[in-house]
Structure formats: C-alpha cells, structure tokens
Amino acid sequence: MTKSERLxxxxxxxxxxxxxxxxxxxxxxxxxxxxxxxxxLHETCKKLHSGENFAFDTLIDVCGVDYLDYRxxxxxxxxxxxxxxxxxxxxxxRNQRLRLRVFVExxxxxxxxxxxxxxxxxxxxxxxxxxxxxxxxxxxxLRRILTDYGFVGHPFRKDFPLSGxxxxxxxxxxxxxxxxxxxxxxxxxxxxxxxxxxxxG
Amino acid sequence: MAEIHNYTLNFGPQHPAAHGVLRLVLExxxxxxxRADPHIGLLHRATExxxxxxxxxxxxxxxxxxxxxxxxxxxxxxxxxxEKMLGVDxxxxxxxxxxxxxxxxxxxxxxxxxxxHGLDIGAMTMFLYCFREREDLMDIYEAVSGARLHATYYRPxxxxxxLPDRMPQYEPSKWHNQKEVDRMNENRQGSVxxxxxxxTERFPAHVDEYETLLTxxxxxxxxxxxxxxxxxxxxxxxxxxxxxxxGSGVEWDLRKKQPYEVYDRLxxxxxxxxxxxxxDRYLVRMEEFRQSNRIIRQCVEWLRNNHGAVxxxxxxxxxPRREAMKHDMxxxxxxxxxxxxxxxxxxxxxxxxxxxPKGEFGIYLVSDGANKPYRxxxxxxxxxxxxxxxxxxxxxxxxxxxxIIGTQDIVFGEVDR
Numbered sequence: 001m002t003k004s005e006r007l008x009x010x011x012x013x014x015x016x017x018x019x020x021x022x023x024x025x026x027x028x029x030x031x032x033x034x035x036x037x038x039x040x041l042h043e044t045c046k047k048l049h050s051g052e053n054f055a056f057d058t059l060i061d062v063c064g065v066d067y068l069d070y071r072x073x074x075x076x077x078x079x080x081x082x083x084x085x086x087x088x089x090x091x092x093x094r095n096q097r098l099r100l101r102v103f104v105e106x107x108x109x110x111x112x113x114x115x116x117x118x119x120x121x122x123x124x125x126x127x128x129x130x131x132x133x134x135x136x137x138x139x140x141x142l143r144r145i146l147t148d149y150g151f152v153g154h155p156f157r158k159d160f161p162l163s164g165x166x167x168x169x170x171x172x173x174x175x176x177x178x179x180x181x182x183x184x185x186x187x188x189x190x191x192x193x194x195x196x197x198x199x200x201g
Numbered sequence: 202m203a204e205i206h207n208y209t210l211n212f213g214p215q216h217p218a219a220h221g222v223l224r225l226v227l228e229x230x231x232x233x234x235x236r237a238d239p240h241i242g243l244l245h246r247a248t249e250x251x252x253x254x255x256x257x258x259x260x261x262x263x264x265x266x267x268x269x270x271x272x273x274x275x276x277x278x279x280x281x282x283x284e285k286m287l288g289v290d291x292x293x294x295x296x297x298x299x300x301x302x303x304x305x306x307x308x309x310x311x312x313x314x315x316x317x318h319g320l321d322i323g324a325m326t327m328f329l330y331c332f333r334e335r336e337d338l339m340d341i342y343e344a345v346s347g348a349r350l351h352a353t354y355y356r357p358x359x360x361x362x363x364l365p366d367r368m369p370q371y372e373p374s375k376w377h378n379q380k381e382v383d384r385m386n387e388n389r390q391g392s393v394x395x396x397x398x399x400x401t402e403r404f405p406a407h408v409d410e411y412e413t414l415l416t417x418x419x420x421x422x423x424x425x426x427x428x429x430x431x432x433x434x435x436x437x438x439x440x441x442x443x444x445x446x447x448g449s450g451v452e453w454d455l456r457k458k459q460p461y462e463v464y465d466r467l468x469x470x471x472x473x474x475x476x477x478x479x480x481d482r483y484l485v486r487m488e489e490f491r492q493s494n495r496i497i498r499q500c501v502e503w504l505r506n507n508h509g510a511v512x513x514x515x516x517x518x519x520x521p522r523r524e525a526m527k528h529d530m531x532x533x534x535x536x537x538x539x540x541x542x543x544x545x546x547x548x549x550x551x552x553x554x555x556x557x558p559k560g561e562f563g564i565y566l567v568s569d570g571a572n573k574p575y576r577x578x579x580x581x582x583x584x585x586x587x588x589x590x591x592x593x594x595x596x597x598x599x600x601x602x603x604x605i606i607g608t609q610d611i612v613f614g615e616v617d618r
Contacts, residue, residue, distance in 0.1 A: 029285055029551050057437040060554075063565060063578040071548075071569045088552060088565065088580070092437060092453045099552065120440025123588035146242035146617060155247065162254055190256050194570045195545045200517065200538065 007032050010096060013053060018044045033099045041102050042112040048089065048098070049117045056089040056098060059118035062125055064132035068158040074194040082106040083134055087114070104134065113139040131156035161186055207235055210599070214243055218321045218603045221613035223587075225602070232598045237591045244617040252577040256543030257283055257357065260577070265351035267579060268615035271310040272342075273302045274557045275615075276355040281461065282553035282564040283357040286546045287518060294504065295359035295511040296462040301397070301500035302345075302354070303555070304493040308404070309338050310558035310610075311486050311493075315411065318483075318607035322424045326414060334407055337400050344369055344393045358519045359512035364504070368396040394501050401498045408490045416487070425480040429593040429605040432477060439592065440585035443560025444489065445609065448474040448482035455556040469496050479608040518544045543572040559583055559610050581615035 001009070007027055014034055015022055021040030026033055036044055048054045065084040070076075081103040089098045104111060113136035115121045125136040126145040133154035136142060144151060153160055163184045171178040210227045213219035222243035228236040248267060252260040264279045265272040277299060284291065291299075312331040319327030339349040344365055346352035354361050368389040371382045388399040415421045431441070436449040446453055454471045456464040472488035474481030512519050520539050521532035548570040554563035560582025567576040586609045593609075594602045 028549055031550075031552060033550070057434075058442075059440055060442075060561065061563065061565065061578065061580040063576075065567060065576050070575060073571055074569075086565065086578075088563070092451060095458050097552070099550075118440065119438050119592075120585050120588065123584060144242075146245045148242070156250055162250060188254075190259075190542065190572070192571050192573050193542065193545070195572075197547070199545070 003030065006096065010054075010098070014048075014098075017047050017051060017054075031097065031099060033101060035101050035103070038102045038104055038111060041100070042114060042117075045087075045100075045114050045117050053094075054091065055093050056091045056096075058090040058092060059087065059114065059120045059124075060090045060097075061088040062086070062114075062121055062128060064128040064134050064156070066132060066156065066158045071194065073192055083109050083132060085111050085128060085134060109134045110137055111135070112137050115139055130154070133157070205231075212602070214240075218606065220317060220606055220611050222617075223606070223611065223613065225590075227599070227602070229599065234594045234597055234599065234602060237594045237602065239587055239590050241587065241613070242617050244613045246618065248618045249577050249579060252574055254573065256572050257546065257574060258543060260574075261356065262351060262353045265353060266614060267581065267618060268310075268557070268559065268562070268583070268612045269350065270313045270612055271306045271558045272350060272352055273299075273306045273354060274310075274555060274562060276353070277303060278553055278555045278557070278562050278564045280355045280357050281555065282551050282566040283546065285551045285553050286549060286566060286568060287357065287544075289358050289513055289515070289518065291359050291462075292510045292513065293463070294363075294507060294509045297500050297503050297507075298360050298364065298511060299355060300462050300464060300467070301497055301504070304496045304500070305338055305341060305397075307493045307558040308490060308497075309335060311490055312338075314486065314558075314607075314610045318604075318610075319415070321603050321607045323420060324415060324418075327411065330407070330411060330414075334404065337396075340369075341393065341397060341400075344396075356512070356519070358515065359510070361512075363511045364393045366392050368393050394505055397497065398501050401494050401501070404494050405491060408487065408494075412487060415483070422480060424600075424604055425483060425608075426478060427476075428479040428597065428601050429608060430476065430478045431589070431593060435592075436477065439589040441560070441589070442582050442585070443557065444482055444485045445560060445582075445586055447472065448485050449477035450475050455554060455561060459554075461553075461555065467496050467499050479604055482608050545570060545572050546574070554580070557582060559612070559615075560586070562615075579615070579618055581618060583609070583611050583616045587611055587616055 011025055011027065011032055021036050021044045023035040023037055048056045063086050065086060066082065067078045067084060068082055070078045083104045085102050087100040102111060111134060113125055123145060125139050126142060128134050129136060129142050130144040130146055131154055147155060163182050163186050165182060166179045167182045168177055168179055207228055207230050210229055212225035212227055214222045214224040224240040226238040226240060227234055248263050252263060261276055261279060264275040267275045312335050316328040316331035342352055343349045346354040370386045370389045373379050373382045389396055431449050433449045433451045436446050436451060450473050452471055452473050457471055469492045472485045474485050516535040521535050525532040526536055546568040548568055550567045552563055552565045554561050562582055563580035565578040566574055569575045593605050
C-alpha cells in the first residue's frame with residue numbers, strides 16, 4: 001500500500017472507531033488532520049493509544065493556537081471558537097502520524113488532560129496553559145512553565161502585544177527590581193498582507 | 202531517636218553542571234532524590250511569537266539560536282515546513298549539501314555533549330579533545346556561510362550558496378609565524394570538500410581515542426551503568442526521540458523510517474542500546490559519530506562528481522542573481538518585492554520533522570495565506586526529555602542527577618525557546 005492509501009485507511013478506521021466524535025477529517029500535504037468534539041477527546045485518545053490497529057504510542061506535541069486574527073488582512077472574520085488545541089501523535093510500530101485538533105470557546109477554554117494516557121503531555125499542556133490560558137481538566141500540576149514567576153496574562157494570545165505590558169528594571173532608590181509600563185513604542189517594519197493566489201503572475 | 206525530615210535543595214540556575222539556566226528544586230531524603238522539579242523558562246525569548254511578526258525568511262536566523270549547538274538541523278526543519286506548504290522541490294545537489302551539513306552538525310552536537318557530559322562526571326580531558334575537533338567543523342561552517350555558529354545557510358528552495366572552491370587559509374600574525382602557518386594550512390590547500398574529506402579521514406581515529414579513555418574506564422562505568430534506566434514502553438510514553446529512545450532499544454530513526462532529502466540513497470546503520478541506561482545512550486551516540494562520518498564521506502563523493510544548481514529558479518521565493526538585476530527589470534522587481542514584503546505561503550497547516558542530533562525536531566506551521574506565519578510551533582526534543590527528569594532521577598543520588606542531565610543532552614535554547 002502506498003503512503004496515501006495507508007492514510008486513507010487510517011482516516012476510515014478512525015471514522016469507524018470514534019463515530020460521532022469526529023467533526024471533520026481531511027488529508028492535506030500528506031498529513032491527516034482530524035477535528036474532534038471537545039467532550040470526546042479523552043475517550044478517542046484512549047482508543048487511539050491502545051487500539052491495536054492504531055497504536056499511537058507517542059504523543060509528539062501539544063500546542064495551542066489562537067485563531068482571533070485568522071485571515072483578518074483578507075477582510076474575513078473567524079466564526080468558529082477562538083482557541084484550538086492541536087495534538088501530534090506518532091505510532092512507532094505502524095510508522096504513521098496523526099494530527100488531532102479540538103476547538104474551545106474563549107469563555108470556557110477547557111479540555112480534558114491526556115496526561116494519564118501519555119505522560120509527555122505534562123509539560124506540553126502546562127505550556128499551552130501558560131501561553132494561551134487553556135485549562136486542562138485532570139492535569140495534576142497545571143502551573144506556568146515558560147514565563148516568569150508572577151507573570152500576568154497569556155503572552156501568545158493574539159491580543160497580547162509583542163512588546164508586552166510591563167518592563168523590569170533595577171530601582172536605585174528602592175534598592176530592588178521594579179516593574180513599570182513598557183516604554184518601547186511598538187512598530188511594524190514589514191506589514192502583514194494576504195495576496196491572492198497567483199499574485200504577480 | 203532524632204526525627205529526620207526531607208529537605209529541599211535548590212540546584213542552579215548558575216551551577217555549571219546545570220548546562221545553562223536550569224533551576225532544579227530537589228526534594229531529598231539525605232542524599233537520595235525524592236522529587237525533582239525543574240524550573241525552566243529562564244532563557245525564554247518567545248521565538249514563536251517573534252516569528253509570527255516577521256516574514257518567513259527573517260526567522261531562519263532565530264532557528265539557529267534555538268539549539269545553539271546544532272544550528273543547521275534547526276534551520277532544516279523550518280525550511281522543510283515552508284517548502285512543504287509552498288510545494289517546492291529542492292535541487293538534488295542542495296539536498297546532498299543539506300544532508301552533509303546535517304551530519305556535520307550531528308558530530309558538532311555530539312562533540313559538545315561528550316565534552317560537557319565528560320566534564321560533569323570527572324573526565325576533564327574529554328573537554329579539551331572534543332573542542333579540538335569542533336574547531337575544524339566550525340571552520341567548515343564559516344567557509345560556506347561566513348559564520349562559525351549562526352549560519353542561516355539553508356533557505357526555502359535550497360541553500361544560500363554553493364560550496365566554495367577554496368578553503369580559507371590562516372595568515373601569518375604576531376602569534377603565528379610563516380612556518381607555523383604553513384603547517385596549519387597543510388590540509389587547507391584544496392577546496393572545502395577536500396578539507397571535509399581530510400577531516401573524515403582523521404575523525405574515526407579520534408573517536409577511538411575518546412573510546413579508549415571512556416568506554417572501559419572503571420570510573421566512567423561506575424558513574425553511568427544503571428543510572429537513569431528507562432524501559433522502551435516508558436520511553437515512548439514519555440515522548441522520547443533520538444538517542445534517548447534508541448538507547449532504550451527502540452529502533453526508531455526518522456532518517457530511516459520517514460526519509461527526507463536523500464537519506465534513502467545513503468548507506469548507514471542505526472545503533473540501538475539494550476539496557477536504556479546512561480551508559481547505553483553514551484554508546485549509541487559514540488556509534489553515531491562513526492555513522493555520521495560514513496554519511497559525510499558518501500555525500501562528499503557524490504558532490505565531487507555532480508554539479509548543478511543549489512537553489513530553485515523560482516524568483517517568487519528566491520531572490521534573483523545580482524548580475525541579472527543590473528539589466529533585467531523583472532529581476533529588480535522580484536528583488537524589491539521579496540525584500541520589502543517576502544513571499545506569501547498558501548493557506549493551510551503542515552508539520553515537518555527532522556532527525557535532529559537530540560531527537561525529533563519538528564515545526565508545526567499554520568498559514569492563513571499571508572507573508573508571515575500565523576503560528577509556528579517548535580517541537581523541541583529537549584523539552585520532552587527534560588520533563589522526564591523527575592521520573593529518571595527518582596531514587597538516585599544527588600551526583601547522579603548531574604549524569605542524567607548530561608545524558609539527556611539538554612540545551613536551553615531549545616527547551617525554553
């Protein structure tokens with residue numbers, strides 16, 4: 001079987017095994033992406049991990065995506081839920097990859113943790129919480145991981161400015177480090193543009 | 202009877218054995234580790250967020266600064282992801298050059314790992330030996346890109362320049378007279394490929410030299426055998442990749458299993474361990490030295506006999522030649538558009554991974570069709586490895602934590618991003 005046939009077979013099997021949990025699934029650029037319903041994520045992951053003809057034994061990556069400004073420059077508006085959590089799975093025995101994606105609303109950004117299935121989810125979920133404020137239900141130790149102790153906000157959200165809100169300096173008089181509002185002016189050197197297909201001939 | 206309490210020990214972030222800026226909070230029962238809580242993020246530079254604010258090509262330099270001891274491998278994953286979305290086919294010669302430099306980078310990385318790991322657990326000489334060989338490899342980096350570390354050599358569509366015909370030579374100075382300089386220039390008389398070939402002739406003997414010092418050394422074995430044992434199932438569950446996974450006996454290498462570039466045309470073997478301890482991971486990496494050396498030799502032979510382009514000719518993504526710009530209006534426009542706006546990548550998402558010296562280094566790219574990425578997620582192998590430090594060091598002595606940090610081959614540029 002060729003690689004694309006194997007992917008299509010996998011897509012079919014996931015459709016059968018997960019049933020209603022699968023919202024959409026597509027194969028693009030030789031990669032299978034499956035969008036799942038949030039409530040069904042944990043149950044589906046269990047099947048994908050231990051099911052004999054899935055055997056996704058490694059969780060390669062978990063990351064958050066903030067779709068707030070998606071295609072804003074083309075004048076379009078994002079209508080689906082704002083945040084997505086993307087899981088990259090790998091099966092070393094079957095030599096296949098799979099991408100799972102769940103969307104969560106800004107008002108309740110809550111996903112079930114998969115840490116009991118793959119231990120590697122531990123830090124990846126902490127990172128997604130730190131940078132996007134997505135909560136993982138069932139994670140035993142959901143602390144910030146990359147940002148500073150006492151950091152306020154979730155820096156990778158699209159409405160968080162690149163230069164941040166506060167800067168830190170040593171105050172000679174007080175004899176300690178103080179935080180103050182940033183003094184740098186934000187600037188854009190190359191504007192963000194979306195060109196139509198075949199632009200410029 | 203006196204009451205004995207566990208106590209908490211702060212290790213790092215300035216401790217030399219913490220390999221950069223790792224702060225470990227260790228809960229100890231006497232000398233034995235009960236719990237290890239790594240605090241990371243002291244080197245966090247928000248590379249992914251910065252990449253969202255720049256045209257695609259301007260972030261290649263940031264990739265060098267992730268894992269700053271295996272620069273070109275990081276670039277490779279990033280340009281592969283862009284090429285996948287653009288649908289670009291890279292010229293064969295560029296693919297061979299990339300593979301050759303990936304392997305040079307693997308040797309560079311493993312040399313630094315061996316130097317640091319050795320120094321951490323008492324083998325001072327390793328540090329000096331390894332840096333001697335690193336010098337030659339960094340000269341090769343410098344010859345092709347002009348920079349010894351942060352090369353920015355790979356570009357979407359190929360590599361920046363073809364290999365130079367002449368290896369740069371030393372010149373006499375007040376520290377080195379003509380006679381010394383002549384001796385230093387002996388193997389630099391030919392092209393860069395000749396210099397690389399000369400290196401591969403010498404290198405296996407150097408690896409033997411390291412192995413004489415360590416492999417059967419009683420002290421080395423006492424410090425590494427049975428330390429940080431990870432079973433194959435556990436290694437997969439913890440998200441291990443690269444030598445960390447192969448040390449546990451899982452034969453998994455992207456170069457073999459999901460070949461990219463020209464790895465499927467080359468002849469090399471994948472070493473695996475059996476016990477999954479620090480010593481086995483050491484042996485795996487030592488064998489990777491020799492296998493990388495083999496791959497480099499095959500690439501040099503191919504590159505000597507086959508010439509051609511090293512960049513695609515599509516000027517929508519690759520700048521035109523400077524001479525062409527002098528008389529061709531279209532070339533001038535292409536150049537202007539590329540450097541003021543960059544190229545737009547079709548809407549979609551892609552994940553590209555390479556077998557980085559430390560494991561699977563992947564880039565997950567989301568594009569909304571703009572000239573800047575919408576989201577770049579960097580999957581760093583060290584991040585997953587370090588998250589397993591607690592499990593690996595549990596029940597070991599304090600001194601073993603240093604050996605485990607060493608065997609994980611942690612570099613904070615990629616862990617903190």
